[in-house]
Every structure is written in C-alpha cells, then in structure tokens.
Amino acid sequence: KSLSDTPPPRRPFSRVTEEDLTFFRTLLPGRTITDPDLLESSNVDWLKSVRGSSEVLLRPQTTEEVSQILRYCNSHNLAVNPQGGNTGLVGGSVPVYDEIVLSTALMNNxxxxxxxxxxxxxxxxxxxxxxxxxxxxxxxxxxxxxxxxxxxxxxxxxxxxxxxxxxxxxxxxxxxxxxxxxxxxxxxxxxxxxxxxxxxxxxxxxxxxxxxxxxxxxxxxxxxxCPQKPKSVNVVFLGCETFEQLLKTFQLSKRMLGEILSAYEFLDSECLNLLKTHLKLQNPVSDCPFYIVIETQGSDPNHDEEKLHNFLEEAMASSLVVDGTVATEEGKIKALWSMRERITEALTHDGFTYKYDISLPVERIYQLVTDMRRHLGDRAKSVVGYGHVGDGNLHLNITSPAKNAALLAAIEPFVYEWTAKFQGSISAEHGLGLKKRNYIHYSLGVRWRVFPPCR
Ligand code: FAD
Ligand code: 2HG
Ligand code: ZN
CATH class of the missing domain: 3.30.465.10 (Uridine Diphospho-n-acetylenolpyruvylglucosamine Reductase; domain 3)
Structure with missing residues (x-):
C-alpha cells in the first residue's frame, strides 16, 4: 500500500465541546460555523481528493481574533487547520480528522x-x-x-x-x-x-x-x-518537434529577449489533447509534440516587438520551432495563456489524477515523463508533462478512470526514486501537505558532512 494513502494517526487532541463553541460564538458572533452544509466546502480540497470531518469553521477578521482563537485552542488542546483559498494541491488545506478550520477569507483588507x-x-x-x-x-x-x-x-x-x-x-x-x-x-x-x-x-x-x-x-x-505594470506585454505560442529543441529555444529566448522575458512555460501534446477533449480549446498552431508559451513584459512596445520579431525569425530559421502565433491584444493573450493555465482543470475531467510537482536539472525534466510512460504502459489513462521550464519544474500528472491502488503502487515510489537519483526535489512549488509528507526524505536538501579531526 502506498504511503500516500496512509494519513498520520489522530493525535490525542480534545474534541470540541459546547463550552468551546460558546467561547467561539462570543468571540466571533455569526462567524462560528457549525452547519454541516456550510462546512462541506472547507472539509474537501480543490481536487476533491481528500476529505476531513471538521465540525467547526472559524472566520476571524482581525489579527487579535486569530490570536484569541489560537491562545484558546492551545490551552484547551484543540487542533487547528489554517485555510486560505483552499486551492492547495497536496491535501494540506483541509483537516485530516476533526481539526477546527481557521479560515482567513474575511481578513481581506x-x-x-x-x-x-x-x-x-x-x-x-x-x-x-x-x-x-x-x-x-x-x-x-x-x-x-x-x-x-x-x-x-x-x-x-x-x-x-x-x-x-x-x-x-x-x-x-x-x-x-x-x-x-x-x-x-x-x-x-x-x-x-x-x-x-x-x-x-x-x-x-x-x-x-x-x-x-x-x-x-x-x-x-x-x-x-510589487513591480511596475509593464507598458507592453506579448505572448507567443510555439510548436516544436523535440524537447531538446524546446530547451535550445529557451537558451535562445534568454539570449535574444534578455530582460523582457517574463515566462517560459511548456506543455506536451497529451496536454493539448486534454484541453481539446475536455475544455473544447483549439490548438492555435499546427499539431506538434511540444508547445511553448513565452511571455515578454517591457516598457517600450516598439523595442519589445523588434526583439520578439528577431527572436522568432531566428527560432524559425534555425528550425528550432515549426509553427507559432503571437498575441499583443488582451483577449488573445488571455486565450493563449488558457492553453497553459487550464491544464489542471482539464485533468480533473480526465479521471482521478495523481500529481507530481518535481524540480530537476532542466535538461532532465521531460525524461521523467517518457520513463514513466514506458514504466506504466497501458496501466494509466493519460501521462502528461507540462510546467515551468524556466524554473526546472515539471508537473507530471497521471490519470486513471477511478482511484486505482495498483496504479498508485506502480507510480510510487518509482517517481520519487527517479527524482532522488537525479538530485531533484519531490516538492518544487506545491508543498508537502498530507500527500507528500511521507516522502520528504527523498529530497530533503540538508545533509551534514563531518571531516575527521587532523592528526
Ligand atoms: P490553501 O490551499 O488554503 O492552503 C495551502 C496551505 O497553506 C495549507 O497547508 C494551509 O494550512 C496553509 N495556509 C493557508 N493560509 C495560511 C495562512 N494565512 N497562514 C498559515 N498557513 C496558511 N501553486 C504554485 O505554486 N504554482 C502554480 O502555478 C499553481 N497553480 C495552480 C493552479 C490551479 C488551477 C490550482 C487549483 C492550484 C495551483 N497551485 C499552484 C497550488 C495553489 O494554488 C497554491 O499552493 C496556493 O498558493 C495556495 O493558496 P491558498 O490560499 O488556496 O491556500
Ligand atoms: C501549474 O503550474 C500549477 O499549472 C498546477 O502548479 C500544476 O496541476 C498541476 O499539476
Ligand atoms: Zn506550477
């Protein structure tokens, strides 16, 4: 059985009593929620993959109220789960058991x-x-x-x-x-x-x-x-034949776009199929194995456009990319960004999703996807790769029609061992939460070295 499916045992915290509720209701009148229907969305994560059973949701408005809540819970041995927008992808934003949910939603000034x-x-x-x-x-x-x-x-x-x-x-x-x-x-x-x-x-x-x-x-x-709002923004969507070419295009973009480069993202053709199938988004270029989303932000539209034009000419002339489209107008910029930003949403329609958020030396990031595909064969429905090339951060996602213990056992610890072999991180940007906490040892960055004393 995968460790992902094994929550930590419930620690000996107290259960919420009527006396506790009286304290909370006096402190937060109308903002102490116990109605199970209203609590439902705070007990389930965005992916609908983990569920807690909290019976109390607290909605403080001030730092002092948060302080009073925590002081009380600490002295009464009550467990608390802080919650923001509940969009976390690692099961950390919802209770595991009956922890009190402390939501910051009303602290919005x-x-x-x-x-x-x-x-x-x-x-x-x-x-x-x-x-x-x-x-x-x-x-x-x-x-x-x-x-x-x-x-x-x-x-x-x-x-x-x-x-x-x-x-x-x-x-x-x-x-x-x-x-x-x-x-x-x-x-x-x-x-x-x-x-x-x-x-x-x-x-x-x-x-x-x-x-x-x-x-x-x-x-x-x-x-x-906060940075200054850029006067000019351009987004380019490019198609490319191989991951090696995608990396060369990255180098070229750094060289030729320099200070105006603000994002370099990628998705593979399987991602594009999911966007088409589940969200009815159309490929803005011809079909390719890989796609790149580049954004530039600068202070002079003419200067930026000239740089971008030279970069695109060079990328096409050297056959690094095979097709592309550029957006300068807000509506088209948004549409191109959707091709990258909405992959997570498309995946939720594909089936139960196993998510991996891996940092690796950038030249390795796609090798994990191809190795995983080979390793799983036809056991998975989709194995897709996308992410933040500029940061060496791969989002490897694997779906199956329903939660599947055998598939999970095939993925883990394979994915973690693979990552550890190349000194990667098993949690690049999403955190550990509940889902990755048992795997921290695969990439805990701190190691001690002690040399024996000189004789
Ligand atoms: P929550 O999900 O509510 O909580 C996340 C964790 O933080 C929990 O452990 C919670 O206990 C703790 N927490 C929340 N608020 C506080 C607080 N005030 N004090 C102390 N602890 C707190 N993540 C990325 O890094 N990059 C991305 O590109 C990205 N894209 C995403 C796209 C989609 C469609 C989705 C659904 C998620 C994406 N995420 C991404 C993951 C997620 O959105 C981020 O982790 C986000 O920062 C979580 O913020 P939240 O307010 O929803 O926190
Ligand atoms: C992104 O970059 C997010 O789109 C989500 O970090 C990644 O869903 C994921 O795996
Ligand atoms: Zn991401």
Whole structure:
C-alpha cells in the first residue's frame, strides 16, 4: 500500500465541546460555523481528493481574533487547520480528522500601498487576483501569478511559497516578501511586518514562515514588493518537434529577449489533447509534440516587438520551432495563456489524477515523463508533462478512470526514486501537505558532512 494513502494517526487532541463553541460564538458572533452544509466546502480540497470531518469553521477578521482563537485552542488542546483559498494541491488545506478550520477569507483588507516604492501591505486573506486588479489601477502588478489566482489568497501563497508563471522574472516569495505578521500557536503575535528592502539587523525570521504550510503559525498580514505594470506585454505560442529543441529555444529566448522575458512555460501534446477533449480549446498552431508559451513584459512596445520579431525569425530559421502565433491584444493573450493555465482543470475531467510537482536539472525534466510512460504502459489513462521550464519544474500528472491502488503502487515510489537519483526535489512549488509528507526524505536538501579531526 502506498504511503500516500496512509494519513498520520489522530493525535490525542480534545474534541470540541459546547463550552468551546460558546467561547467561539462570543468571540466571533455569526462567524462560528457549525452547519454541516456550510462546512462541506472547507472539509474537501480543490481536487476533491481528500476529505476531513471538521465540525467547526472559524472566520476571524482581525489579527487579535486569530490570536484569541489560537491562545484558546492551545490551552484547551484543540487542533487547528489554517485555510486560505483552499486551492492547495497536496491535501494540506483541509483537516485530516476533526481539526477546527481557521479560515482567513474575511481578513481581506488592503492596509497600505506606497506607489513610490511599490510596496503593498495587506491582510493575508486577500485574493491574489483582487490584489492584482487593485495594483493595476495604480500602475503596478503582483510579482506572482498562478492559475488559481481567482481563489487563492496571498497568505496561502506565502504559506506554500507558491511559484507560478512569472517566478523566472520576479523571483520567489523569499525575495519579494518584505515582511510578515504571524500568530504563533500559543497566540503570541510575531510582528515582522517590515516594509524595508534592506534590513540586516539580526536573523531574517520571516523566511521560516515562507513555505511552512501552516505548521509554524497563522500568517495574518503580508508586505510585498510589487513591480511596475509593464507598458507592453506579448505572448507567443510555439510548436516544436523535440524537447531538446524546446530547451535550445529557451537558451535562445534568454539570449535574444534578455530582460523582457517574463515566462517560459511548456506543455506536451497529451496536454493539448486534454484541453481539446475536455475544455473544447483549439490548438492555435499546427499539431506538434511540444508547445511553448513565452511571455515578454517591457516598457517600450516598439523595442519589445523588434526583439520578439528577431527572436522568432531566428527560432524559425534555425528550425528550432515549426509553427507559432503571437498575441499583443488582451483577449488573445488571455486565450493563449488558457492553453497553459487550464491544464489542471482539464485533468480533473480526465479521471482521478495523481500529481507530481518535481524540480530537476532542466535538461532532465521531460525524461521523467517518457520513463514513466514506458514504466506504466497501458496501466494509466493519460501521462502528461507540462510546467515551468524556466524554473526546472515539471508537473507530471497521471490519470486513471477511478482511484486505482495498483496504479498508485506502480507510480510510487518509482517517481520519487527517479527524482532522488537525479538530485531533484519531490516538492518544487506545491508543498508537502498530507500527500507528500511521507516522502520528504527523498529530497530533503540538508545533509551534514563531518571531516575527521587532523592528526
Ligand atoms: P490553501 O490551499 O488554503 O492552503 C495551502 C496551505 O497553506 C495549507 O497547508 C494551509 O494550512 C496553509 N495556509 C493557508 N493560509 C495560511 C495562512 N494565512 N497562514 C498559515 N498557513 C496558511 N501553486 C504554485 O505554486 N504554482 C502554480 O502555478 C499553481 N497553480 C495552480 C493552479 C490551479 C488551477 C490550482 C487549483 C492550484 C495551483 N497551485 C499552484 C497550488 C495553489 O494554488 C497554491 O499552493 C496556493 O498558493 C495556495 O493558496 P491558498 O490560499 O488556496 O491556500
Ligand atoms: C501549474 O503550474 C500549477 O499549472 C498546477 O502548479 C500544476 O496541476 C498541476 O499539476
Ligand atoms: Zn506550477
């Protein structure tokens, strides 16, 4: 039996009593939810693959309320599961058993924006897309973007250290998050909500919470450095014959597009089939084994277009790509991005999905897909590969008509052993959650080396 299917045992936490509910109802009148129908969506993850049985959902609005909740739960031995937009893909956002769900959905105020420095400070429950819209009106953008933007929250993004589509350009949240406010399990508030770009006074405590997936405290506010809104955006969708050519095109794009390159993503032909079959999206170019989505963001449309034109001419002339289409207008840009962003959604219609979010040396990333296809033969319905080439991050997804223990046993630990063999990471950007927690040893990056003393 795969370890993925084995949840940790329920620890000896207390069960919620009437007395506890009275405390919560007094603290959060109208925001202490116990109606099972209203709790349903908080107990099930986005993929509908894991389900908890929580009987209480708390919806605080302020840091003080979060602090009172955690202090109370800590002293009464009650387990708590922080929840943002519940778009996590590793089963970490919902309870395993009857943990209280602490939702940050009502903590959605923007606290401050400085349009000189581009630094935004907001509560952790702000939805990523709402922040983007707010910033765009002020000539800025969020430094991260992901397909779940309409539901995921900035607190959840920080808690998972989400990567997304533009990490290549704007870097990880470890660089763009400037400050955090976090409530620890005993209710103490750790105030690191700095808005300074430089601060070397002591240890950088906030870094510990970026990617901590709710295990160290509840993030209640975030300050983040936001880039200027680009004056010109172009998106290109290209078709390509081999993965080697796709990688060469990546090198060429870095060389010829330089500072305006903001995303370099890929999908294989199986992904495109799923988009066609399940979402009725049409291939904008001719059929190829691989497709590339390139985005440029810059400050001068003429300059960007000239660079892009030269790059495309070179890519075509050297036969690295066989077909392509360019979008400069918003509607077409969105349509091209859908071909990449909606693969996760298409997969949910294909059957039960086994998801792997792997970091590898970039030249290896597609080899895992071909090896897995060979390894599984006809046991899987679809084996697809897509992801963030620019970050060396593969999303390997495998579907079957229904949950299938034999198929899972064929995939795991094969996929983890393969990844470990090439010093990859089994959790590139989605986190460990419930689904990957038992596999952490395959890629835990820290190793000690001790040399014997000199004689
Ligand atoms: P949730 O799913 O609610 O929670 C995720 C984890 O964070 C849980 O462990 C939870 O306990 C913890 N948590 C949430 N809020 C807090 C808080 N305030 N304080 C402490 N802990 C907290 N991920 C990527 O990295 N890149 C992508 O490109 C990407 N694309 C996606 C596309 C789709 C269609 C979907 C469905 C998901 C995608 N994801 C992606 C995964 C997911 O959206 C991200 O992990 C996102 O950052 C989760 O945010 P959330 O608010 O939904 O958090
Ligand atoms: C993406 O890059 C997300 O689209 C989701 O990280 C990946 O569904 C997946 O496997
Ligand atoms: Zn991703």
């Amino acid at each position: 923007i606290l401050h924006f400085n349009d000189v420095s581009g630094i935004l400070t907001c509560q952790s429950g702000c939805i990523l897309e709402n922040l983007s819209l707010y910033l765009e009106e002020r000539g800025h953008i969020m430094p991260l973007d992901l397909g779940a933007k309409g539901s995921c929250q900035i607190g959840g993004n920080v808690a998972t250290n989400a990567g997304g589509l533009r990490l290549l350009r704007y870097g990880s949240l470890h660089g763009t998050v400037l400050g955090l406010e976090v409530v620890l399990a005993d209710g103490r508030v750790l105030d690191c909500l700095s808005t300074l770009r430089k601060d070397n006074t002591g240890y950088d405590l906030k870094q510990l919470f970026i990617g901590s997936e709710g295990t160290l405290g509840v993030i209640t506010a975030v300050s983040i450095l």
